Amino acid sequence: MSNFREDGPGYPVTEATRVDKVSPESRIFGKLRALIVVVIAVIMLIPVFVMLMTAFKARSDIVSSPPTVVFEPSLEGFVFLFTERAVVAKARQEEFKAAAETGELSLVDRVAFEAGQQVTGPSDYVDRLKNSFIIAGLSTIFSVGLGLFAAYAFSRFDVLGKDDLLFFILSTRMLPAVVVTIPLFLMFRQLSLNDTHLGMILLYTVFNLSLAVWLLKGFIDEIPIEYEEAALVDGYSRWQTFYKIVLPQAITGIAATTVFSLIFAWNEYAFALMLTSDNARTAPPSIATMLGRGGIEWSAIAAGSLGFLIPVVIIVFALRNYLLRGVTFGAVRK
Amino acid sequence: MAEIELRQVEKKFGELHAVKPLDLTINNGEFIVLLGPSGCGKTTTLRMISGLETVTGGTILLDGKNITWLHPSERDIAFVFQLYALYPHLSVRQNIAFPLQAEGESRDLINKRVDEVVEVLQIQHLLKARPGKLSGGDQQRVALARALVRRPAAFLMDEPLGALDADFRESMRAEIKRLHIDQNATSVYVTHDQVEAMALGDRIVVMSEAVIQQVGTPNEVYYKPANIFVANFIGSPGMNLVQGVYSDGAVKMPGMDNRYEVPEDWENTLKQSLDDSDGLIVGFRPESAAVAQDGNLVGNVYAVDMHGAYSMLHINMNEHDIVHIRADRMVNYSIGEDIRFNVDPQMVRFFNPASELAITRREVE
Numbered sequence: 017m018s019n020f021r022e023d024g025p026g027y028p029v030t031e032a033t034r035v036d037k038v039s040p041e042s043r044i045f046g047k048l049r050a051l052i053v054v055v056i057a058v059i060m061l062i063p064v065f066v067m068l069m070t071a072f073k074a075r076s077d078i079v080s081s082p083p084t085v086v087f088e089p090s091l092e093g094f095v096f097l098f099t100e101r102a103v104v105a106k107a108r109q110e111e112f113k114a115a116a117e118t119g120e121l122s123l124v125d126r127v128a129f130e131a132g133q134q135v136t137g138p139s140d141y142v143d144r145l146k147n148s149f150i151i152a153g154l155s156t157i158f159s160v161g162l163g164l165f166a167a168y169a170f171s172r173f174d175v176l177g178k179d180d181l182l183f184f185i186l187s188t189r190m191l192p193a194v195v196v197t198i199p200l201f202l203m204f205r206q207l208s209l210n211d212t213h214l215g216m217i218l219l220y221t222v223f224n225l226s227l228a229v230w231l232l233k234g235f236i237d238e239i240p241i242e243y244e245e246a247a248l249v250d251g252y253s254r255w256q257t258f259y260k261i262v263l264p265q266a267i268t269g270i271a272a273t274t275v276f277s278l279i280f281a282w283n284e285y286a287f288a289l290m291l292t293s294d295n296a297r298t299a300p301p302s303i304a305t306m307l308g309r310g311g312i313e314w315s316a317i318a319a320g321s322l323g324f325l326i327p328v329v330i331i332v333f334a335l336r337n338y339l340l341r342g343v344t345f346g347a348v349r350k
Numbered sequence: 351m352a353e354i355e356l357r358q359v360e361k362k363f364g365e366l367h368a369v370k371p372l373d374l375t376i377n378n379g380e381f382i383v384l385l386g387p388s389g390c391g392k393t394t395t396l397r398m399i400s401g402l403e404t405v406t407g408g409t410i411l412l413d414g415k416n417i418t419w420l421h422p423s424e425r426d427i428a429f430v431f432q433l434y435a436l437y438p439h440l441s442v443r444q445n446i447a448f449p450l451q452a453e454g455e456s457r458d459l460i461n462k463r464v465d466e467v468v469e470v471l472q473i474q475h476l477l478k479a480r481p482g483k484l485s486g487g488d489q490q491r492v493a494l495a496r497a498l499v500r501r502p503a504a505f506l507m508d509e510p511l512g513a514l515d516a517d518f519r520e521s522m523r524a525e526i527k528r529l530h531i532d533q534n535a536t537s538v539y540v541t542h543d544q545v546e547a548m549a550l551g552d553r554i555v556v557m558s559e560a561v562i563q564q565v566g567t568p569n570e571v572y573y574k575p576a577n578i579f580v581a582n583f584i585g586s587p588g589m590n591l592v593q594g595v596y597s598d599g600a601v602k603m604p605g606m607d608n609r610y611e612v613p614e615d616w617e618n619t620l621k622q623s624l625d626d627s628d629g630l631i632v633g634f635r636p637e638s639a640a641v642a643q644d645g646n647l648v649g650n651v652y653a654v655d656m657h658g659a660y661s662m663l664h665i666n667m668n669e670h671d672i673v674h675i676r677a678d679r680m681v682n683y684s685i686g687e688d689i690r691f692n693v694d695p696q697m698v699r700f701f702n703p704a705s706e707l708a709i710t711r712r713e714v715e
Contacts, residue, residue, distance in 0.1 A: 024419045029404040030362045036421040038404050 070318035078314045093315025101133040148298040152281035155220030163228025171236040185226045193286040224277045235269025271338035352413045352503035353378045359408035370560045383551035384540045390557040392540045428497035430507040434489045436481035443477040446495045467499045487518045504536040578706040589633045590673040596630040605668020613695030619711045631701040636674040638697035645690030
């Protein structure tokens, strides 16, 4: 180690770095730090992994103590998730058994029978997911779209009472959703928006708007105003300038804001629980309320959560570069 | 106070050769300037001396001691940054005291040194202020004070005057030179401004494209440039370089029938180095040419710059070459008129177009 001071690292350094970062001590520390980060990341992912395993476990494995790590995978959770079932009457048990052996039963029916139940029809899980898609998706589009215009205005124009307005917009994020649920419930009922897609979309749009405006204003503030000035001098109208010059430059910011808004709307639980019942109910409350149906069907809940997780994971993964920028954009102020 | 020696120091960033292996000795107490255009490797070289950048190969010695792999803090070197890098949350006095506090010096010593340095730089009135509130010139003085207070073996300065207004630069330049003389410190100064380099440097290291082009005193690089790059880069505007064809004691230049007779003391050298019909570049500085009615060379006035003390004529000699000539400020020259001029034979230089090197004159005796 002491040789470093005299001989250097022993290989030609071809990256831009300070001398003290290339010393053996520093490199060991670097590797150690990386290791610690990996360990922490793995620990953070354990709940997700447990959920993944639970979705594929048979009932006996789920409640066994100590919990089993190696097990025979079963599709019970998924079948329970996607179907409505009824208990097979004692009288018909023989019938089903015979059918299972001859291979007449479909996979789904067979799995249901192994738990002593028969399929009576599809569950409403898929409908709930569909509602989530529609409500979260549309509200995100609206909130980001409207927020974009508001953010541009706040950034570029002298709006009367701008600081107050911005603070007011920010303050809507300060209250817990539950506080306004009762007045909202009454308002919705009055307007017949209760349990409607339109009502939920409006609600999420309004609540996401504050986040969207603040994030987008930050991003638009970063775009130098000289580009717009040049375009205006060249003869473009304000609208064309916005559309041709500002928008392309703000794309990363818009993507980051969209991801944040989408995650919020997708995961929203409180309003969905209390302001919807059947028609417009989204996935989060419905997965949780599966708890009470004929015993706690953990595998179904895990499978439902998995299904709920996957679309967002895909979208966030696709937009991960924009998300990183969105998280760190305010970190260094020039 | 120290001698710095660079032996075969090189730096690569991946495949990019930012600094090709170079050798350089900086003498004790010398003010040396690394001069060159953007991207030539001068700042990287400076950063390697300071330890802010690792070397890909070679060794750096400070007073004979190998410092190539010492931490930047262990090298007894002070660094002055282009953008000052003053700690914004500390007062000026705290900024200046900071390096000594980092070394754990006693309170008394710190106060004494800070007072000394503040006296030298005349910034007593700024001690309580925060750096963010100061003008650029004041901030730079504070940065210099912070470097000075450590009494290091050498000062490294990375374009410290680059961020200042033009008029400020002149006065700060003089201050830096005074400081250097008073402190008798070894200084390495990086700049792209050749006027600054000529004004400040005891010796100038002209760099381009990761390679040292020439090392010499301001006089040497000005009057005896080693190659075309140095001839062009030094001086504002740079040396005029006109390429022609050598033939029996004269250079035939394209366009307007120009035939330049080589001066006597160059005849032998050129006759020995060149055959007839070899290319040859004639170099002369604007102030070494004079407009004359019966001048040897002729050209067409392309533009006239009034510089107050003199006029600078842009003369079109052919479709490729525009030369600059200093002329009397009192005379009016009109654009488009033909002008005859002479070149002072003492100050003319010749270059080989293929190698781009200067042809050095062999002394006859």
